[in-house]
Amino acid sequence: MARRSDTSCGGAGCAGLLLVLFVLPAVGYLLAVPLAMPDLLAEQTPPQELHGFGQYLILYAIPVVVALLLALFAGRRRAGAWWLVPARAAALLALVAAALWWTEGKVGDHPVWNVRATAESMAAGVVALVFVVVVRRWDASRGGSRGGSRDVPRVVVRTHRPAPGEIWLAMVPLREDPARQLRHYCVVLAVHSGHAEVAQITTKDKDGRTDHIRMPNDGWDKASGRAHWVEFGRTPRRVDYGMFLKSRPQGRCPAPVWRQLSRQLD
Structure with missing residues (x-):
C-alpha cells in the first residue's frame, strides 16, 4: 500500500x-x-x-x-x-x-x-x-482539536477533518528521517491544532512482531484483498493536516484493532 x-x-x-x-x-x-x-x-x-x-x-x-x-x-x-x-x-x-x-x-x-x-x-x-x-x-x-471517543469508532457526519479511529491516506514521515515522507494509509489516533497523531499501516509482512498487529480489511479496504499490519505500541507519528491526501477518510478502523490501539493511548 x-x-x-x-x-x-x-x-x-x-x-x-x-x-x-x-x-x-x-x-x-x-x-x-x-x-x-x-x-x-x-x-x-x-x-x-x-x-x-x-x-x-x-x-x-x-x-x-x-x-x-x-x-x-x-x-x-x-x-x-x-x-x-x-x-x-x-x-x-x-x-x-x-x-x-x-x-x-x-x-x-x-x-x-x-x-x-x-x-x-x-x-x-x-x-x-x-x-x-x-x-x-x-x-x-487553523484546524482546532477535535475530541474523539476511544471506544469503537462511531459513524459521524464528515466535516472533512481527520478524526480518531478513521483511516486516511497521507504522507507519513519516516521514523529514521522525519523530513522525508512516504504515501501510506494510517489510523488517526488523536487530533490537535494543526496536526494529527497516526499509526502507519503497511502491507509488509509483520507477523511475529510485537510492534505491529494484523489488520482486517473490513470497513476500509474492499478492493485490494491484501493483508495489512498497523503499528502498535510505538510513538505515534505526527502528520500535518495539509499532508492528508484525500478530502474524506478511506473508512473506519476495524473495531477489534481500534480497541487495541486506543488502549495504548490511555
Whole structure:
C-alpha cells in the first residue's frame, strides 16, 4: 500500500501536465466567460451579440456557480460555517476580475481571439489554483482539536477533518528521517491544532512482531484483498493536516484493532 514519494515523479509530472493543459484553461475559461464570450461573438462574421436578460443571466451565473464549487472544494472547516463558502466565492470572483483586468490591459489589443482567450483563461485558472491551495493550507493550519471517543469508532457526519479511529491516506514521515515522507494509509489516533497523531499501516509482512498487529480489511479496504499490519505500541507519528491526501477518510478502523490501539493511548 505504501509508495515512495521519490518514485512518483512520473505520475506527478503527468498530473501537472494535465492540470496545465486542460484543467486550468477549462476552469479559467468558465470563470472568464463574461469577458471571453462577448469577445468571441464579436469575432464572428457577421458579428454577433447577446440579447435579452436570460442570456446575460446565464453568462454571469456560470462564473458564480464555478466560484461556489471551488470554494466548497477548497474549504476544510466545519460544516456549521456555511457563510464561508459564499464569502470565499465572492473573494475568488474579485481576484479573478482583477487578474482579467490586468490581462486585458496586456493582450486586449492582440488581433487573434485565441491568444486573448487563452491568456484570460490561464490567468483566471492560475488565480483559482492559488485560491484553492491557499484556502486549504489556511484551514489546515487553523484546524482546532477535535475530541474523539476511544471506544469503537462511531459513524459521524464528515466535516472533512481527520478524526480518531478513521483511516486516511497521507504522507507519513519516516521514523529514521522525519523530513522525508512516504504515501501510506494510517489510523488517526488523536487530533490537535494543526496536526494529527497516526499509526502507519503497511502491507509488509509483520507477523511475529510485537510492534505491529494484523489488520482486517473490513470497513476500509474492499478492493485490494491484501493483508495489512498497523503499528502498535510505538510513538505515534505526527502528520500535518495539509499532508492528508484525500478530502474524506478511506473508512473506519476495524473495531477489534481500534480497541487495541486506543488502549495504548490511555
